[in-house]
Amino acid sequence: MNPPIRDWAGRRVWVIGASSGIGAALAQALLGRGARVTVSARREDALRDVVAGHPGARVAAFDLTDLSAFTQARDELCAAWGVIDLVVFSAGAYAAMRAWELDAAKIGRLIDINLTAPMAATATLIPLFLQQGGGALAFVASVAGYRGLPKAAAYGPTKAALINFAETLHLDLAPRGISVFLVNPGFVETPMTADNNFRMPALISPQQAAEEIIAGFARGGFEMHFPRRFTRWLKLLRLLPYRLYFALVRRGTGA
Ligand SMILES: NC(=O)c1ccc[n+]([C@@H]2O[C@H](COP(=O)([O-])OP(=O)(O)OC[C@H]3O[C@@H](n4cnc5c(N)ncnc54)[C@H](OP(=O)(O)O)[C@@H]3O)[C@@H](O)[C@H]2O)c1
Structure with missing residues (x-):
């Protein structure tokens, strides 16, 4: 797997x-362990708050859907650090959408930030990692990418594709000394889930999510999914034939 x-x-x-949620908590946990961290997202003020008290941390604010802004930040980082050891893609957006609420503009925005942007950015990192002789990539996808779920008519497909992308990258890059990690969280209490009007099973804090991710890096596998008391059921559902899967999801969610 991965070292x-x-x-x-x-x-x-x-x-x-890294301006909020899982990415912010992970950046803070890594700073606490002595890592040199650069945080990115669109909101520069929020990024500065995340790294307050860590004068060595760097802030690079940009919109990930703007590839030229990403490559400029990448070049500045390479000039400052020489080498990048790990890039974590946690940027993402969610919009609840039932089948009859599908909206082309909203679908396009979710695909752009959840899928096209990390894929395009990764395309510019791989030559760099090959040249520097190693590196690691981590993609925060979601258990919503395992199989179809209610309200995830646009979000779910972006995460399913991101999972597939990470799997494909791992096949190609692991033999070349580049690690690819996949992070599939269950429900995490962040601004993204703040508007959910249903009970979120096994909800965890962003700090707990960050610790799970750090434990996953320490195990060196490929996928980190958590909390297990929730995700192991989803893993099981993933194996079921469609007739049973649809019946159980309809019963469990009231969809
Ligand atoms: N919370 C959950 O239950 C849960 C479960 C499974 C998976 N996930 C995934 O975990 C990841 C983090 O989500 P979260 O829950 O931590 O939500 P969050 O607090 O809303 O964080 C999303 C982050 O993405 C950044 N972002 C959004 N659009 C961006 C853009 N165009 N360019 C650059 N940065 C952008 C946001 O910052 P700015 O607004 O400052 O740009 C923010 O830092 C997402 O990929 C999400 O799909 C979350």
Whole structure:
């Protein structure tokens, strides 16, 4: 699989989507372990709050859907650090959408930030990692990408595709010394889930999610999914034939 990452002291980590939620908590947890961290997202003030008290941390604010802004930030980071050890893609957006609410403009925005942007950015990182002789990529997808779920008519497909992208990258890059990690969280209490008007099973804090991710890097596998008390049921559902799967999801969600 991937070589474990256990010692964070001095490790150069770029967390994209770090102005709130899971990315912010992960950046703070890594700073606490001595990593050199650059945080990115669109809101510069929020990024500065995340790294307050860590004068060595870097802030690079940009919109990930703007590829030229990303490559400029990448070049500045390479000039400052020389080498990038790990890039975490946590930027993303959610919009609840039932089948009859599908909207082309909203679908396009979700695909852009959840899928096209991390794929395009990754395309510019791989030559860099090959040249520097190693590196690691981590993609925050979602258990919503495992199979079709109610309200996820646009979000779910973006995450399913991101999972497939990470799997494909791992096949190609692991033999070339580049690690690819996949992060599939269940429900995490962040601005993204704040408007959910249903009970979120096994809800965890962003800090708990960050600790799960750090534990996943230390195990050195491929996929990190958590919390297990929730995700192991979803793993099981994933194996069921469609007739049973649809019946159980309809019963469980009231859809
Ligand atoms: N919360 C959950 O239950 C849950 C479950 C499974 C998976 N996830 C995934 O986890 C990841 C993090 O989500 P979260 O829950 O931590 O939500 P969040 O707090 O809303 O964080 C989303 C992050 O993405 C950034 N972002 C959004 N659009 C961007 C853009 N165009 N360019 C650059 N950055 C952008 C946001 O910052 P700016 O607004 O400052 O740009 C923010 O830092 C997402 O990929 C999400 O799909 C979340």
